[in-house]
Amino acid sequence: MLYLKKVEVRALLGKPIHPKTVTARTHSLTRLDDFQDKGHLQTAYHDVEDFAMIHVTFEGGIHNWLEVCANNHRTICDLNPSDMMQTYNPVDAQFDDIYVVEKTGTKQGWANTEPDEDFTLGFPQEVEAFCRTVAYGDPVESDSQLAADTISTVYSGYLSAEQDGAQVAVELL
DSSP, X not given: OXXXXXXXXXXXXXXXXXXXXXXXXXXXXXGSTTOOOOSSSOOOOOSSOXXXXXXXXXXXXXXXXXXXXXXXXXEEEEEESOOSOOEEESOGGGGTTOXXXXXXXXXXXXXXXXXXXXXXXXXHHHHHHHHHHHHHOOOOSSOHHHHHHHHHHHHHHHHHHHTTTOOEEOOOX
């Protein structure tokens, strides 16, 4: 997200935008007394959280969604932006020889299918950006400032979580 905001605002205003504040929460849901292990989640971790959420504020932009994380399912409802493509398949065997999307346990039911997964995830664009930098001297897209912003944002998220989700300013270098 930090990269996308950097590119978006640089294209509009000629300079990148940096994160301003974060709020974050972390939890150890699989260690709650009433957690029921259905065998779908990793539960053998020690001394780490198994759920984290961070909210990063910028100047402008919108993303509306509802997300439910449970021990037997995960549901994401994207209102804006919407998903590119969804497919419903009532019988798993019908898609035996069809690639749907990575990291899915079944091809039955609704799936967020990817018509071109590599492109959607940005892999060809990353390689092209690297090659253009080396070959033509184009500016580096993921530069040290983006790395510093990322580390500062993540660290600020941990500070927020330690303060029960209090809003924390992102200190930029």
